[in-house]
Amino acid sequence: MLKAINALLAVLAGVGGGFALYLILNWLVERLPGRWEDRIKPYIFIGPAIVFVTIFLVYPALRTAYLSFFDDDGEEFVGLANYVDLLGESSFLNALFNNVLWLIVVPAGVVIAGLIVAVLADQLSTRGENTVKSFIFLPMAISFVGASTIWRFVYAFEPEGRPQIGLLNAVWTFFGGDPVAWIQNDSFRLNSFLLMVIMIWLQTGFAMVLLSAAIKNVPTETVEAARIDGASEIQIFFQVVVPQIWSTVVTVFVTVLILTLKIFDIIYVMTGGRFNTDVIGNRFITELINFGRDGRASAIVVMLLVAVIPVMIYQVRQFRQMEATR
Amino acid sequence: MTTTTPPLAPEAEVSEPAKPSGGKPRRGIGTIIVRVALLAMVLAWTIPTIGLLVTSGREPDVVSNSGWWTVLSSPLDFTQWTAQNYDEVLTAQGMGNAFLNSLVVTIPATVIPILVAAFAAYAFTFMKFPGRDFFFIMLVGLLVVPLQVAFIPLLQIFGEIGIVGTFPAVWLAHAAFGMPLAVYLLRNYMEGLPGEVIESAKVDGASHFVTFWRLIIPMSTPALAAYAIFQFLWVWNDLLVALIFLGPGENEVVTVNLSTLVGTLGSDWHLLTAAAFITMIVPMVVFLTLQRYFVRGLTAGSVKG
Numbered sequence: 001m002l003k004a005i006n007a008l009l010a011v012l013a014g015v016g017g018g019f020a021l022y023l024i025l026n027w028l029v030e031r032l033p034g035r036w037e038d039r040i041k042p043y044i045f046i047g048p049a050i051v052f053v054t055i056f057l058v059y060p061a062l063r064t065a066y067l068s069f070f071d072d073d074g075e076e077f078v079g080l081a082n083y084v085d086l087l088g089e090s091s092f093l094n095a096l097f098n099n100v101l102w103l104i105v106v107p108a109g110v111v112i113a114g115l116i117v118a119v120l121a122d123q124l125s126t127r128g129e130n131t132v133k134s135f136i137f138l139p140m141a142i143s144f145v146g147a148s149t150i151w152r153f154v155y156a157f158e159p160e161g162r163p164q165i166g167l168l169n170a171v172w173t174f175f176g177g178d179p180v181a182w183i184q185n186d187s188f189r190l191n192s193f194l195l196m197v198i199m200i201w202l203q204t205g206f207a208m209v210l211l212s213a214a215i216k217n218v219p220t221e222t223v224e225a226a227r228i229d230g231a232s233e234i235q236i237f238f239q240v241v242v243p244q245i246w247s248t249v250v251t252v253f254v255t256v257l258i259l260t261l262k263i264f265d266i267i268y269v270m271t272g273g274r275f276n277t278d279v280i281g282n283r284f285i286t287e288l289i290n291f292g293r294d295g296r297a298s299a300i301v302v303m304l305l306v307a308v309i310p311v312m313i314y315q316v317r318q319f320r321q322m323e324a325t326r
Numbered sequence: 327m328t329t330t331t332p333p334l335a336p337e338a339e340v341s342e343p344a345k346p347s348g349g350k351p352r353r354g355i356g357t358i359i360v361r362v363a364l365l366a367m368v369l370a371w372t373i374p375t376i377g378l379l380v381t382s383g384r385e386p387d388v389v390s391n392s393g394w395w396t397v398l399s400s401p402l403d404f405t406q407w408t409a410q411n412y413d414e415v416l417t418a419q420g421m422g423n424a425f426l427n428s429l430v431v432t433i434p435a436t437v438i439p440i441l442v443a444a445f446a447a448y449a450f451t452f453m454k455f456p457g458r459d460f461f462f463i464m465l466v467g468l469l470v471v472p473l474q475v476a477f478i479p480l481l482q483i484f485g486e487i488g489i490v491g492t493f494p495a496v497w498l499a500h501a502a503f504g505m506p507l508a509v510y511l512l513r514n515y516m517e518g519l520p521g522e523v524i525e526s527a528k529v530d531g532a533s534h535f536v537t538f539w540r541l542i543i544p545m546s547t548p549a550l551a552a553y554a555i556f557q558f559l560w561v562w563n564d565l566l567v568a569l570i571f572l573g574p575g576e577n578e579v580v581t582v583n584l585s586t587l588v589g590t591l592g593s594d595w596h597l598l599t600a601a602a603f604i605t606m607i608v609p610m611v612v613f614l615t616l617q618r619y620f621v622r623g624l625t626a627g628s629v630k631g
Contacts, residue, residue, distance in 0.1 A: 003430050010434045010497065018441050026535045041534060042458070045449035048442045049505055050461055056502030057468055060476035060483075067478060117367060120360045135368045139375070140620075141613035142606055143563030145581045149588060149602035150374045153381065153595060165393050165595065167377060201371065209621055233356075262472045265565045269585050284474055285569070294478050301474045312467045319466050 018048070061305070068298035082299035095278040098192055102263055102279060105193070107256040109200040111249060114207025118215055119237065133212070137205035144202070144265035151198045152270060155182040186276040195266050195277060203259070207252045214248035215241060254311060261307060280304065382599035383407050389596040411600035415587075419597065421604050423576075424583035428562060428608075430493055431572070431579055435500035435561045436554055442501070443508030444550070448538045450509065451516040452524055462513070468506040476503075477570050484571065495571040503567070504557050515549035516542060552619045559609050559620065580605040 025044045029037050071078050086092045117136050121129040139147065156166030160179055164170045169179045183191050218241055226236045242249075264281035271277045273286060280300055288297040380394045385408050397406065416422035449455075450462050480499065481490060489495045519542070527537045543550075565581040572578060574586050584605050591597050613620055 003426055006430065006493075010430075010493070011437055014434055014438045014497070015441055018438065022445060023535075026533075030533070039455070042449045042453040042455035045453065045534070045538075046446040046461060049446035049465075049509055052439075052442060052502045052505050053465065053468060056480060056499060057471065057476050057506075058464075060479035061471065063479040064475050064477075113367075117364070120364050123357065123360050124364070132364050132368055134617075136371050137617075138610075138613075139371060141559065141609040142375075143565070143581055143609070145565050145584050145588075146563075146602050146606045149584060149598055150378045152588065153378060153599065154374050156593065156595065163392055165390065167373070167393070167395075170393050170395075201374075204371070258470055262474065265585075268565070269588050272589075281474070285566075288478065289570075298478055301472065301477075304472045305475050308470050308472060311470050315470060316463055316466055319463070 021048070064298045065302050065305075067294055068302045070295050070298075072293040072295045074294055078295065082295045083303075086296060086299055091278065092280075092283065094276065095273070095280050095283045098189070098277065099261070099263075099279045099281075101189065101192060102196060102199075102260050103257060105196050106199050106203075106260045106263075107253045109196065110203045110207045110256045111211075111253050113200060113204040114211050114252065115249075117204065117208045118212035119241075122212070122215060133205075133208060136208055139202050140205045142202065144198075145269050147198050147202050148266050148269040151194075151201070152183070155194060157181040157183075183271060184275050189276070191271070191275055192277050195270055198266050198270075199260065199263065203256055207256070210248050210252050211245065214245040218244045254314075258308065258311060262304065378599045378602055381595055382411055382603050383409070384411075384596060386411070386594075386596045390593075411596045412604070415597055415601045415604065419583070419587060419591075419601065420578070421580065421583055421601050424578050424580045425604060427572075427577055428579040428581075431496050431500075431568065432558055432561045434493075434497045435504070436558045438497060439501040439504045439508045439557065440550060440554060443505055443512055443553075444543065444546070445538070446509045447512035447516055448534075448542055450513045452537075452542075453534070462509075465506045465509050469510060473503050473567065481570065490571065491573055491575070491577060493572075493577065496567060499567055499571055500557075500561050500564075504560070508553050508557070511553050512546060512549050515546055519545055548619070551616075555612060555616050555620045558612060562609055 022044070026041070029041050029044060032040065067074055068082055069077060069079060071081075117132065121132045124132065142150070154167045155169075156164075157169055157179055158164050158166070164173055164179055168182060173179055182194055185191055222240055222244070223236055226240045231239070262281050263279055264285060267273055267277055267279050267282040268285065273279075273282045280303070284297055284300045284304075287293045287300065377394045380397055381389055384394065384397070384406055388406055400406075416425075450458060476499075484490045484495045523541060523545075524537060527541055532540070563581065565585060568579045568582050569585075572582065574582055578586075584601050587598060587601050
């Protein structure tokens with residue numbers, strides 16, 4: 001109860017205080033001679049937002065890059081040693097390899113699953129379509145931790161002779177297989193793929209919404225014209241529809257790609273990185289929390305950041321283009 | 327990127343409005359295949375969650391000795407149902423406390439960035455000043471930066487002022503991490519507002535502050551709501567930031583509590599399922615009631631870092 005009151009006070013103090021701050025600054029600026037008022041006022045409006053991101057994002061990012069060249073206490077300059085050490089460890093290279101697998105499988109899986117639902121549901125009546133899409137979309141509300149728990153239960157394993165309470169093993173043994181400890185089975189990275197299923201399951205709804213909207217924007221005439229020319233439905237889809245929704249496909253793909261690059265929660269909850277499933281997002285937390293190795297943890301995030309830079313440039317360029325056409 | 331999709335585009339809804347008839351081809355055998363495929367996908371997307379929900383209400387010994395689907399043969403046998411699992415998770419396993427903490431974390435972490443971002447978005451849209459493009463492009467770039475880059479220095483800063491493990495640490499962190507998206511989203515929305523309204527307010531002698539508060543804020547409600555729901559769900563479902571800045575213990579949130587339980591309870595599925603469902607209930611309700619707004623926020627801000 002006390003906590004709830006505290007939170008309420010925090011909201012009131014935060015919002016009230018923040019608003020009061022703007023009011024006071026605004027009042028002060030309005031006392032200034034006209035020319036100065038117009039010059040300074042914009043900075044009062046954007047100031048707090050810029051201060052927030054500078055203190056809590058920009059400065060820490062630069063400081064992290066700096067720390068990545070120091071030892072784990074942040075005292076002694078070690079040059080590239082953290083990077084060299086990490087890239088020389090088979091466990092880290094293994095995590096990198098898994099990350100690459102995730103980056104290949106998950107965004108593609110999400111786009112394909114989202115496209116299938118969007119295209120097939122489009123054939124149903126409006127009511128049927130909306131119902132189907134709501135079901136596929138619902139997991140978007142579930143956290144990665146919650147979804148991991150749901151799927152851990154699907155993959156649950158009991159020794160042979162005991163009733164299988166996990167759905168996958170129940171189906172598997174029903175068809176005559178021996179029960180499998182799915183999460184511990186890393187032959188052909190089976191367990192990593194099973195973890196990727198969770199992410200695809202969570203994100204398909206997102207892809208579906210965007211792709212479905214794009215498909216509905218494809219002019220009917222282009223499809224009809226192809227049909228009159230005798231094209232099959234499959235030809236129409238790949239040669240008429242896909243080129244027209246391509247920019248949305250790219251949007252979805254890149255968005256899921258960024259999310260996948262930083263994937264952490266699913267591995268943290270399901271395996272803690274054991275059984276050959278580690279990824280760099282989880283390795284970062286292990287280095288930071290379990291071992292307190294700041295230098296190495298910093299080096300890991302810098303690698304993440306470098307991987308994101310091309311996307312960042314692309315993003316800014318896209319934005320500039322959009323502004324130019326406004 | 328998001329920039330290829332117009333923000334708050336009305337066409338991006340989960341539910342499509344009724345459309346003119348005649349657009350949908352219907353063929354016999356094809357229709358059946360389509361229906362079967364869709365049914366299979368719907369089942370794959372719902373059954374895992376249903377299994378969780380069913381299990382959370384079953385007696386512990388039946389949970390470990392029979393699959394949850396066996397209830398389908400006798401759903402009305404009330405001796406197998408119990409609320410005991412929820413009771414134990416909420417009290418003995420600390421989920422009740424964590425639930426309260428999640429609310430305490432999420433509400434300020436949603437409200438504070440909105441206020442700050444709204445002022446900034448107004449200036450970026452309606453004021454001209456040197457550095458405007460530079461600052462805005464900086465925010466656009468920050469949209470995709472992985473949050474992890476900030477953790478180590480922030481832990482040091484928060485450690486020095488002694489707020490690691492307390493609520494203000496996560497409020498500040500989430501407010502900052504949500505800021506680029508908030509400004510981006512609100513500014514793009516304000517850009518689409520009719521310019522004449524603002525011009526005429528200026529002619530009438532209204533100050534920027536009054537224009538902002540009396541005109542722009544009320545007109546921007548859809549965008550403010552979309553961002554609020556997006557940020558609320560994001561913060562509530564977040565594990566990473568909560569784990570680093572609050573950690574397990576007295577102030578832990580539901581996601582941290584659940585991830586600890588998965589480690590300690592292992593295969594006590596009657597408890598894990600109940601705990602998982604408690605973490606899901608708030609986002610589910612928010613989501614189901616405000617889906618339309620949520621989708622808009624998602625569409626416009628899909629690249630959050």
